[in-house]
């Protein structure tokens with residue numbers, strides 16, 4: 001995705017199109033409505049700038065709008081189960097879900113600091129190389145070299161480590177009930193140490 005975007009920018013520069021025009025490729029949505037919903041509800045847990053208000057909640061800032069909108073739809077329909085989020089998404093319309101997605105994707109991101117550099121180094125290895133002895137595929141193969149994801153795959157860079165750990169565990173036990181085929185297979189092969197390590201490493205990316 002990144003190289004693709006990079007290429008688009010290069011071509012556009014050659015054609016004399018301003019780069020800012022390309023960066024603004026997000027769909028037009030009612031951002032004021034999204035800000036209103038977020039301020040009234042989401043910010044309590046996901047933070048005013050979408051950067052999570054506690055280690056318990058995922059960061060939404062920088063996440064792809066398509067992914068956010070899809071998760072909200074899945075929470076609403078019950079396809080993805082969460083005691084908290086199923087209720088939160090109940091009265092959102094598809095337009096509002098998309099608007100919230102764009103609203104959060106635009107929010108600034110920053111990497112987190114890893115207190116344990118050696119553990120993060122183990123995570124770096126798993127992320128880029130996987131574990132050939134247990135059959136863990138390299139995460140970078142799908143989530144991108146820097147964990148930035150794509151319009152079809154979630155961004156992991158800078159995510160709250162405890163949330164990543166929790167999701168990997170729920171993919172493994174199939175407690176995460178939407179689109180879990182691939183990640184169930186990946187997560188079922190990860191050891192506890194690898195989960196901790198890769199979650200920590202991912203949180204340091206930006």
Ligand code: HEC
Pocket residue numbers: 037038041042043044045046056057058060067068069071072081082084085088089100154166
């Ligand atoms: C009381 C706390 C709380 C509030 C308020 C809340 N959320 Fe959440 N949100 C969570 C938790 C906890 C999760 C993780 C759910 C899980 O474990 O699957 C989550 C997950 C999500 C996800 C999925 C993130 C991912 O990476 O897959 C999205 C998107 C989301 N919330 C959006 C929202 C929006 C939009 C609002 C406001 C309408 C909102 N949330 C309000 C607690 C909250």
Ligand code: HEC
Pocket residue numbers: 058126127136137138139140141142143153154155156164167168178179180182183186190198
């Ligand atoms: C073959 C492709 C593929 C590989 C390899 C892969 N993933 Fe994923 N991952 C996905 C897909 C697809 C999803 C979206 C699942 C969904 O929508 O429910 C996902 C979702 C996730 C999520 C949930 C993000 C969120 O915001 O809730 C985490 C965490 C994750 N992957 C971590 C990893 C880690 C760590 C590795 C390496 C050990 C890895 N993935 C390897 C395809 C992959």
